Amino acid sequence: MKALDISGLRKTYKGGTQALKGIDLEVEEGDFFALLGPNGAGKSTTIGVISSLVNKSSGDVKVFGHSIDQELVEAKSCIGLVPQEFNFNQFETLLQIVVNQAGYYGVPRPLAKERAEKYLKQLDLWEKRNEPARELSGGMKRRLMIARALMHEPKMLILDEPTAGVDIEIRRSMWTFLKEINKQGITIILTTHYLEEAEMLCRNIAIIDKGIIVENTSMKTLLSKLNKETFVLDLPIQSQPPALKEFEYRNIDDHTLEVDVNKDVGLNDVFRQLTDQGVTVLSMRNKANRLEELFVRMVESGRQQAGEA
Amino acid sequence: MASRNLTALRTIWIKECTRFLRIWVQTLVPPAITMSLYFIIFGSLIGKRIGEMGGFSYMEFIVPGLIMMSVITNSYANVSSSFFSAKFQRNVEELLVAPVPNWIIVLGFVGGGVARAILIGIIVTCVSLLFVDIQIYNLGIIIITLLLTSSLFATAGLINAVYAKTFDDISMVPTFVLTPLTYLGGVFYSLTLLPEFWQWVSKINPIVYMVNGFRYGFLGVSDVNYLVSIGLLVVFNVVLFTVAYQLINRGVGIRS
Ligand SMILES: Nc1ncnc2c1ncn2[C@@H]1O[C@H](COP(=O)(O)OP(=O)(O)OP(=O)(O)O)[C@@H](O)[C@H]1O
Ligand SMILES: [Mg+2]
Numbered sequence: 001m002k003a004l005d006i007s008g009l010r011k012t013y014k015g016g017t018q019a020l021k022g023i024d025l026e027v028e029e030g031d032f033f034a035l036l037g038p039n040g041a042g043k044s045t046t047i048g049v050i051s052s053l054v055n056k057s058s059g060d061v062k063v064f065g066h067s068i069d070q071e072l073v074e075a076k077s078c079i080g081l082v083p084q085e086f087n088f089n090q091f092e093t094l095l096q097i098v099v100n101q102a103g104y105y106g107v108p109r110p111l112a113k114e115r116a117e118k119y120l121k122q123l124d125l126w127e128k129r130n131e132p133a134r135e136l137s138g139g140m141k142r143r144l145m146i147a148r149a150l151m152h153e154p155k156m157l158i159l160d161e162p163t164a165g166v167d168i169e170i171r172r173s174m175w176t177f178l179k180e181i182n183k184q185g186i187t188i189i190l191t192t193h194y195l196e197e198a199e200m201l202c203r204n205i206a207i208i209d210k211g212i213i214v215e216n217t218s219m220k221t222l223l224s225k226l227n228k229e230t231f232v233l234d235l236p237i238q239s240q241p242p243a244l245k246e247f248e249y250r251n252i253d254d255h256t257l258e259v260d261v262n263k264d265v266g267l268n269d270v271f272r273q274l275t276d277q278g279v280t281v282l283s284m285r286n287k288a289n290r291l292e293e294l295f296v297r298m299v300e301s302g303r304q305q306a307g308e309a
Numbered sequence: 310m311a312s313r314n315l316t317a318l319r320t321i322w323i324k325e326c327t328r329f330l331r332i333w334v335q336t337l338v339p340p341a342i343t344m345s346l347y348f349i350i351f352g353s354l355i356g357k358r359i360g361e362m363g364g365f366s367y368m369e370f371i372v373p374g375l376i377m378m379s380v381i382t383n384s385y386a387n388v389s390s391s392f393f394s395a396k397f398q399r400n401v402e403e404l405l406v407a408p409v410p411n412w413i414i415v416l417g418f419v420g421g422g423v424a425r426a427i428l429i430g431i432i433v434t435c436v437s438l439l440f441v442d443i444q445i446y447n448l449g450i451i452i453i454t455l456l457l458t459s460s461l462f463a464t465a466g467l468i469n470a471v472y473a474k475t476f477d478d479i480s481m482v483p484t485f486v487l488t489p490l491t492y493l494g495g496v497f498y499s500l501t502l503l504p505e506f507w508q509w510v511s512k513i514n515p516i517v518y519m520v521n522g523f524r525y526g527f528l529g530v531s532d533v534n535y536l537v538s539i540g541l542l543v544v545f546n547v548v549l550f551t552v553a554y555q556l557i558n559r560g561v562g563i564r565s
Contacts, residue, residue, distance in 0.1 A: 013565060051406045054565050073408040081406050087399035096327065103320025104407035106313025148403075 001029045001064065003078075003156050003187040004050065009059030011045050011211075019045040021211040022059070027189060027204070029064070029155075032182045034202035034219075035191045038299065042211040043191040044084050047160050051081045064155060077105065080149035084160035084191075086141050088148065090134035094125055097133060098148050105152035112151065119147040122177065139166045143174070156187040163197060175201055195295060199223070207298050214302030225294065230287035231267070233257040235279055242279045244270060258287065317409045318417050325421020329387055336387070336425060337432065340379040344433045347375050348440045351497065363499045363530050368441045373524040374496030376433045377458065381491060381516070382483065384426035384459040388418050389466035389479040396470065401563050411557040415467065415550065422463025423456065430455055443527065450535055451526035457542035458519045462487075464549040471556045471563070490516045500532040515541065 004027040011020040019042045027033045035043050048054030050061055052068065061068045063075040088097045095116055102112035120126045123143040128136060133144060142162055149157060159178075163171045178201060182188050192198055198205055198219070205222055207215040215222070234256060235242070241251040247270060248260040259270055274281060329336040348368070356367035363370055395401040404414055437443060445451065465482075473479045494516030500508050511517050512533070522538030525531035531538075557563070 048565075052564075053402055053405055055560060076406065076408040079406070083402065085399070087402045089395070089398055089400040091331070092324075092327075096324070100320050100324050101403055101407070103323075104317050104404055104409050106316045106408070108316055109320075152407075 002062070003027045003029045003031065003064055004189065005060075005062040005065075006046075006050075007060050009046070009049060009061065010057045011042075011049060011054060012057045019211055020049075020056075020059075023208070023211070023213055025206055025213065025216065027187065029187055030182075030185060031187055031189075031204055032179075032202045033187075033189045034198035034205040035189060035208060036193075036195070036198055036205060036295065037191075037208035040210075041208045043208060044160055045211075046208070047081070047083075047158055047189075047191065051079055051158065052076060053083075077152065078155045080152065080154035080157045082142075082145045082149045082157070082159040082162050084164070086145070088133050088141075088144065091132050093130050093132055094120060094136075094144055094147075095129045097144065098151050101148045102151035107152055115151055115153070116147075119150050123147045124173075139170045142166055143170075146174075146177075150181075154186070156189065157181070159188070159190040161191055161193065163192065163194065171197075207295065207302075209299045209302050212302065214305075215298050222294070227263050228260055229263065230258060230260050231270075232285050232287050233259065233270075233274075233281050234283045235281060238279065242274055242277050244273050313408070314410060314413050317407070318413050318420070321404070321409075321414065321417025322420045322424070325387075325391060325418060326424050328391055329421070329425045336383070337429065340383060340429050341432050341436055344375055344379055345436050347371070348437060352440050363501075363528070365528055365530070366441070369443075369528065370499070370524075371497060372434075372437045372441060372443060373527045374494075374520045376430055376437070377454075377520050377523045378491050378496050379429050379433050380426040380455060380459050381462050381487065381519070383429045384422040384461075384463040385466040385469075385483060385487060387425045387466065388422040388463045389470045389473070389482075391421065392418055392467050392470035393473050393476070393479050396473075396563055397476075405560075405564065412554050414557055415464070415553045418467055419460050419463040419550075419553075422466060423459045426459035426463070427455065430459075445527060446529035447526050449526075450539075451523065453539060454519065454522045454526060454535075454542070457539065457546055458523070461542060461546050461549060464546070464553050467553050468549065468556060471553070471561055473562075490514050495520050495532060515545065518542070 004025065006023055006025040009020050009023040010018075012018050023042075023046060025046075035046065037043050045054055049056045050063065050068070052072070064078045066074040066078065068075045092100075098116045098120065099109065099112045102115060103109065107115070116129075117126065120129055123146055125140060125143055125147060128140065133141065136144060142165070146159070146162065163174060166174065175197070178188060190201070202219055204218050205215070206213050237255045241254070242257060244259065250258045252258055261267060261270065271281065351371060352368035356371075359367045361367070392401070434443065469479055469482050493511065494514055495511065500511050500517065503511065518533055518538040518541050521531040521533050522535045522542070525535040525538070
C-alpha cells in the first residue's frame with residue numbers, strides 16, 4: 001500500500017511563482033521518508049497541497065489510496081500535520097488546543113481527554129497543560145504541534161522542519177520519539193535542513209529544488225554515492241608542509257592537512273607516508289557535512305540538467 | 310459521519326464560547342456599560358421631556374431597540390474578530406486540515422456569535438429592568454427575531470473577516486455601515502414621526518425590520534408587519550449563509 005502517491009503535481013501561486021513544476025513522489029506505508037531541499041524549494045508547498053492548506057494547480061495526490069479530489073474526508077483523516085510555523089491559538093491552553101483538534105476530527109471529548117494526557121505526557125508537556133501556549137518555549141511549541149497532530153491517531157505523520165530551533169538534547173529525544181512511533185507503524189514524512197537528521201532517521205529520501213525532484217532514492221544508495229571522503233588531520237606545527245603521493249591533499253595551514261581518500265583505497269598509505277616524513281598525526285576527523293557537499297552537488301547537477309533541457 | 314460532524318460542530322462552538330468568555334471584560338462588560346448610559350441619558354434624563362412614543366413611555370419604547378442594537382453589534386463583532394484572528398494567527402489551519410465540512414465551520418462560528426448575542430441580550434435586558442418594567446407581548450416573536458438577527462449579523466461578520474486583510478478592515482463595516490443603519494433604524498424614534506419621503510427611505514434599511522419586529526414582540530406595536538420582518542430575516546440569512554459557505558469553500562483568504 002502506498003501511503004502517499006503524488007503525480008504531476010504543479011502549483012503556481014497567485015503572484016505567479018511556480019512553486020511546484022510537476023512533482024512525482026511515492027512513499028510506502030510504514031516508511032520514514034525525508035524531503036530535502038534548500039529554502040524556497042517547494043517543500044512546504046508540497047506538504048500544503050497534501051494537507052489541504054494549499055490548492056493545487058494540477059496533478060493528483062492520493063493518501064492511502066484516497067484521492068484528495070474525490071475522497072477528501074478519508075484522505076484528511078489519515079494525515080497528521082506538524083506545520084513549519086506555529087499555528088495554534090497562542091491564548092488557548094495546551095489542553096484546549098489538543099482536545100479541540102481531536103474534536104475537529106470527530107473524536108468524542110472524553111476519549112480526546114484520555115489521548116491528550118497520553119500524548120502530552122509522552123512529549124513531556126503534561127505539566128504545562130493548563131498554561132496558554134504563548135508561554136511555552138520554542139522547543140515546547142514544536143512538541144505541542146506534534147502532540148496535536150497525533151490526537152486523531154493518523155496513519156501518516158507529516159512534519160515540516162520539526163526540529164528547527166530545537167536544542168540538541170530535545171532534538172535527540174524527538175528523534176527517539178519519532179523512531180518509536182514509526183516502529184509502531186505510523187508512516188513519517190519529514191522535511192529538514194539537517195542532513196544528519198535525515199541520515200539518522202530516514203530510509204528513503206527525495207531531494208527537491210526549485211519545484212523539481214532532483215533525486216529520489218533510498219538513504220543507503222545516496223550514501224553509497226559518496227565514494228570519496230575528505231579527512232582533516234591535525235598535526236604539530238610543521239616548518240615544512242608534508243607532501244603525499246597519489247593523494248589529493250591540501251595544506252590548510254602549518255598544522256592542518258586535508259586529504260581526499262577514495263573509499264576503496266583506505267587510509268593506511270596516508271599514515272605510512274606521513275610516518276616516513278616524521279610527521280605525527282595528533283588527531284583526525286571526517287570533514288564535517290560530507291552529506292551536505294553531496295547535497296549541493298545533487299542540487300547543482302539538477303540545475304545544470306534543467307538548464308540544458 | 311453525522312456524529313463526527315456533530316462533534317466537530319460542538320467543538321468549534323465550545324471553542325468560540327470559551328473565547329468570548331475568556332475575554333469577558335472586552336466582550337460582555339462594554340455593552341452593559343454603553344446600554345446603561347443610553348438608558349440613563351435617553352430614557353431617564355431626556356426621555357421624560359420627550360413624552361410618549363407609539364403609545365408607550367419613551368423608555369419602554371427604546372428598550373427593545375437598544376437590546377437589538379447590542380445584539381447586532383456583538384454578533385457581528387464576535388465572529389469578525391474571532392475568525393479574523395484565527396486567520397491572522399493561522400489557527401484556522403487546524404480546521405482546514407481536519408475533515409470538517411465547510412458548512413460546519415460556518416455554522417460553528419455563527420453559533421458562537423449567536424451565543425454571545427443572546428448572553429448580551431440577557432445582560433442588557435437585566436440592566437434595563439433597573440430602569441423600567443418590561444412587558445412581553447409575544448415571547449415567541451422575541452426569540453425568533455433575536456436568533457435570526459444574531460445569526461444574520463454573525464454570518465455577515467464572518468464574510469467581513471474572510472475579506473479582511475488587516476484589523477482595520479474589520480472595523481470599517483461596523484463604523485461606516487452598521488452604526489449609521491442602526492441609528493437610522495428606528496431604535497430611537499417611530500418612523501411615523503418622519504416625513505413621508507424619509508419613511509419610505511427608511512424602509513430600505515433592513516435594520517428597521519429587525520428593530521420593529523423585536524419591538525413588536527415586547528410591545529405589540531410596530532411600524533412594519535412583523536411577518537415581513539421575519540420573512541426578510543429568513544431570506545437574508547439564507548443568502549448570507551450561502552455566500553459565507555461559498556467563500557470558505559473556495560478558500561478565499563484562507564487557502565493559497
Ligand atoms: N502563500 C504564498 N504565496 C505566494 N508564493 C508563495 C507562497 N508560499 C510559498 N511561496 C513561494 O513558493 C516557493 C516555494 O516555497 P515553499 O514554502 O514551498 O519552500 P520550502 O521548500 O518550504 O522552503 P523553506 O525551506 O524555506 O521552508 C517560494 O518561491 C515561495 O516564495
Ligand atoms: Mg518550508
